[in-house]
Amino acid sequence: MQRLRDALYTNGWLRHIVLMLLGASLTFAYSPFTLSFLPLVVLPCVVLIINPLNPKQAFRAGFFFGLGWLGAGLSWILVSIDTYGGMPLIADIAVLALLIIYLSLFPALAFYGWRKLSHKTPYAYFSLVLFWFVCEWLRGWLFTGFPWLQLGYTQTDAWLGGLASSIGQQGITAVLWFIALSIGAALKGSLQNRIYTALLLLIFLTASYLLPQLQPLxxxxxxxxxxxxxxxxxxxxxxxxxxxxxxxxxxxxxxxxxxxxxxxxxxxxxxxxxxxxxxxxxxxxxxxxxxxxxxxxxxxxxxxxxxxxxxxxxxxxxxxxxxxxxxxxxxxxxxxxxxxxxxxxxxxxxxxxxxxxxxxxxxxxxxxxxxxxxxxxxxxxxxxxxxxxxxxxxxxxxxxxxxxxxxxxxxxxxxxxxxxxxxxxxxxxxxxxxxxxxxxxxxxxxxxxxxxxxxxxxxxxxxxxxxxxxxxxxxxxxxxxxxxTTWFQRLGNWPACLLAGLSLLPLIRLFNRADRGQSQEKSVQ
Missing domain, CATH: 3.60.110.10 (Carbon-nitrogen hydrolase)
Incomplete structure (x- = not known):
């Protein structure tokens, strides 16, 4: 396993191919295949591969992940372009490729921002949740938006789908990344990290069951x-x-x-x-x-x-x-x-x-x-x-x-x-x-x-x-x-925004450390 990690870290093309394949496999998490467990396997692997990279490497890695994820997931667009576009097949493929390249810039930016901040402090590890949330919002807004294939839809028929009436699809996407990051930390971390991961999984699974029961419907x-x-x-x-x-x-x-x-x-x-x-x-x-x-x-x-x-x-x-x-x-x-x-x-x-x-x-x-x-x-x-x-x-x-x-x-x-x-x-x-x-x-x-x-x-x-x-x-x-009325109907995506914002909560420890350092300097003086 360590040799594979080293190979993925040192060999950029191998890393990009693996990330494209991981992204493409997510197509089977959506309908009509509905293998809803796939994001819980694929996303932690993506975290483990990209986490050691510097920001520029992370941008390229995120871009190739996006090419696989969005290229395979949105391949059905070619049917309409080819059938009704009136252009040669090579031109149809080029048009679709341009769309996928554009859309792949958003996951690339999310991973770039994550690694940029994480390089400054290890307490920003979970900040990927917020960066992903912001970049997916941009994808759904720029040039009238194209928010198709967001990750939360993979859970429509799964246990985590129970969160939809409370935090919406975007909130479920944030939960998936929290879980992926936690699993990534548990796989390469201490027993304490594994305990925290188990607790986080338990909290989300319990909430997925209880919150629908509490909706005033x-x-x-x-x-x-x-x-x-x-x-x-x-x-x-x-x-x-x-x-x-x-x-x-x-x-x-x-x-x-x-x-x-x-x-x-x-x-x-x-x-x-x-x-x-x-x-x-x-x-x-x-x-x-x-x-x-x-x-x-x-x-x-x-x-x-x-x-x-x-x-x-x-x-x-x-x-x-x-x-x-x-x-x-x-x-x-x-x-x-x-x-x-x-x-x-x-x-x-x-x-x-x-x-x-x-x-x-x-x-x-x-x-x-x-x-x-x-x-x-x-x-x-x-x-x-x-x-x-x-x-x-x-x-x-x-x-x-x-x-x-x-x-x-x-x-x-x-x-x-x-x-x-x-x-x-x-x-x-x-x-x-x-x-x-x-x-x-x-x-x-x-x-x-x-x-x-x-x-x-x-x-x-x-x-x-x-x-x-x-x-x-x-x-x-x-x-x-x-x-x-559901809580989502009342509050919209604000609970999802709050959940994504909580990914910066560990940064408080950085500020506490800085305050303690200043206090120690003053006492020495």
Missing amino acids: HRTGDTTSVMLVQGNISQSLKWQADQQWPNMLRYLDLTRPNYQHDIIVWPESAITALEPYADDVLSTIDQSAAMNGAALISGIIDYQITRDEFYNTMIVLGDESGMDGFDTPYQYGSSNRYQKHHLLPIGEFVPFEDLLRPVAPLFNLPMSSFQRGEYTQPNLLANGHRLAAAICYEIVFSDQVRANVNNNTDYLITVSNDTWFGDSHGPWQHMQIARMRAMELGRPLIRSTNNGVSGMADEFGRIIAIAPQFKATTVSAELPVVRG
């Missing part, structure tokens, strides 16, 4: 019958004008026998006709749903003609208030809608579009010129229930989802079109992220997509019903109504 005893419609429309056909009506018929045919449900959900842009030009069909759907006492929620593109602006939108048709009848028939521009706020770069807006759009079809995809909706919007009202909405990619932004949930919110709803990513692990990661939002906010989740993963989960993120991928089908379930 309760089920009211009422349930809502919800059905998801999965059209499985090919992306190559979705936006073709001559396929607009056949696509609509598929959703109508799947829905017609199922109007007995309280809420029916179609996925993102299931209706491909622009909303102002779809009045007739929308009015017909509205009347059919209302007559049967159902509310139907669908994705659609809202085109505001006077301003020449497009919005990625969810609208509610049918019984909105929970009282059967036609007292509020559908009208274009009704306020009971949600307009997507956090747009996907390239897919929904193109930065520097005057320069990039002529370069390749990748930068000129259909419907890639959207306007943003407001950051916070009223809940959708469907059959007397209030639903906090998020469209596709923006479910990854926990602060935004949290800002749209209030005490009266019954459910989280997100619609998506993951057809872009084919039979890859991307859609499964997307569902895992959505489930984490349910765990953080203590509300059941409704997720409808074009070809999967469509499903529903309870307030603990446990899947209640799920549809098979790549099949035109429906899936239904009775969702409980939950009341009460």
